[in-house]
Amino acid sequence: MFENLHKNQPVQLVLGLILGICFGFFLQKGGVTSYDVIIDQLLLTDFTVLKLMLSAVIIGMILLNVMKYLGWIEFHTFIGSVGSTVIGGCLFGIGFAILGFCPGTLAAAVGTGQIDALFGGVIGMLIGTGLFAHFFPIINEKFMDRGVFPAETIPQLLGIPTWLVVIVLVILMSGFLIILEYLGL
Amino acid sequence: MDPLTAIQWSPYLAGACIGVVLCFAMLLSGKTLGCGAAFTGVAGTIESLFRGRKTVSEKPYFQMFPLKIEWQWMLVLGIIIGAFFSSLLSGTFHISYIPSVFSEQFGDNPALRIITALIGGIFVGLGARWAWGCPSSHGISGIPQLSLASFVAVACMFGVGIGTAFILFSL
Numbered sequence: 527m528f529e530n531l532h533k534n535q536p537v538q539l540v541l542g543l544i545l546g547i548c549f550g551f552f553l554q555k556g557g558v559t560s561y562d563v564i565i566d567q568l569l570l571t572d573f574t575v576l577k578l579m580l581s582a583v584i585i586g587m588i589l590l591n592v593m594k595y596l597g598w599i600e601f602h603t604f605i606g607s608v609g610s611t612v613i614g615g616c617l618f619g620i621g622f623a624i625l626g627f628c629p630g631t632l633a634a635a636v637g638t639g640q641i642d643a644l645f646g647g648v649i650g651m652l653i654g655t656g657l658f659a660h661f662f663p664i665i666n667e668k669f670m671d672r673g674v675f676p677a678e679t680i681p682q683l684l685g686i687p688t689w690l691v692v693i694v695l696v697i698l699m700s701g702f703l704i705i706l707e708y709l710g711l
Numbered sequence: 712m713d714p715l716t717a718i719q720w721s722p723y724l725a726g727a728c729i730g731v732v733l734c735f736a737m738l739l740s741g742k743t744l745g746c747g748a749a750f751t752g753v754a755g756t757i758e759s760l761f762r763g764r765k766t767v768s769e770k771p772y773f774q775m776f777p778l779k780i781e782w783q784w785m786l787v788l789g790i791i792i793g794a795f796f797s798s799l800l801s802g803t804f805h806i807s808y809i810p811s812v813f814s815e816q817f818g819d820n821p822a823l824r825i826i827t828a829l830i831g832g833i834f835v836g837l838g839a840r841w842a843w844g845c846p847s848s849h850g851i852s853g854i855p856q857l858s859l860a861s862f863v864a865v866a867c868m869f870g871v872g873i874g875t876a877f878i879l880f881s882l
Binding site for chain 2: 527528531532538539540541542543544545546547548549550551552553554555556557558559560561562565566568569570574575577578579580581582583584585586587589590591593598599600601602603604605606610611612613614615616617618619620621622623624625626627628629630632633634635636637638639640641642643645646647648649650651652653654655656657658659660662663665666669675677678679680681682683688691692695703
């Protein structure tokens with residue numbers, strides 16, 4: 527669906543801007559543009575980040591899978607590996623706790639006037655992503671193909687139907703949120 | 712109370728709205744909510760000001776992801792604008808240099824905060840590209856698509872993030 531719209535570059539740039547404005551607005555209203563809130567999540571004393579992410583995931587998982595079933599959209603999954611996904615995720619985790627933001631919340635934090643996010647975080651991220659682009663041939667050759675995962679998606683890995691995985695995950699994630707509320711976290 | 716001027720919404724409501732934004736991004740643009748690649752493009756563009764566009768575009772990474780203004784750049788620009796308007800409407804926009812949780816633990820020297828943010832940013836930037844995604848693209852966008860790589864990436868990001876935060880804040 528909307529393939530012609532996807533190919534229309536000028537319209538896509540405007541759509542990207544509008545969707546970004548919505549995304550940034552909801553991130554800020556959700557309270558996750560604050561270093562304090564993100565660090566308190568990593569210290570397990572405030573669960574705002576997890577509540578926001580799991581709500582987005584539950585709604586997104588149901589709607590995206592219905593839209594895919596109806597043939598409206600295609601998914602963008604790719605195969606991971608230990609050398610890419612695990613090493614990259616761990617490097618990210620170290621930086622996540624030092625910086626106190628991820629790339630999206632960092633951009634939103636700049637919008638709320640946090641100078642440390644702009645002159646520390648954004649410049650650091652430009653250096654980090656620039657280093658990756660520069661050393662990409664070596665990183666690609668030495669790491670990316672190590673320990674390639676056995677499957678691209680959870681249903682493929684477990685050999686069970688997509689709809690069943692969606693239902694189980696929605697129940698588990700909703701249950702986790704209900705327990706968090708019950709514990710007063 | 713008017714939701715536009717509210718200081719904070721329930722994280723469940725804000726999260727659900729972000730889930731809907733993701734659906735529109737996939738439907739109208741065929742894209743997920745990622746931010747890391749845009750930073751790489753901007754970094755490459757800045758580098759090309761010093762070293763020439765040709766030298767930078769010939770790097771293998773920029774052969775795979777050509778240097779041009781694209782959807783994700785506009786998404787990141789939009790995030791900055793959206794968060795600006797949200798904080799302006801709720802009266803919480805203000806210029807700040809040091810977050811309170813940071814100053815309670817490490818003192819109120821803004822230079823120390825800028826340097827730690829810079830170091831953290833380098834790791835975040837490197838890791839976000841190395842794992843081909845960040846908590847937005849792997850977490851909010853990849854998990855709904857049931858991507859195995861996304862589940863593993865988010866587990867590593869938060870697992871190591873929690874471990875590192877506990878070490879930093881117990882010093």
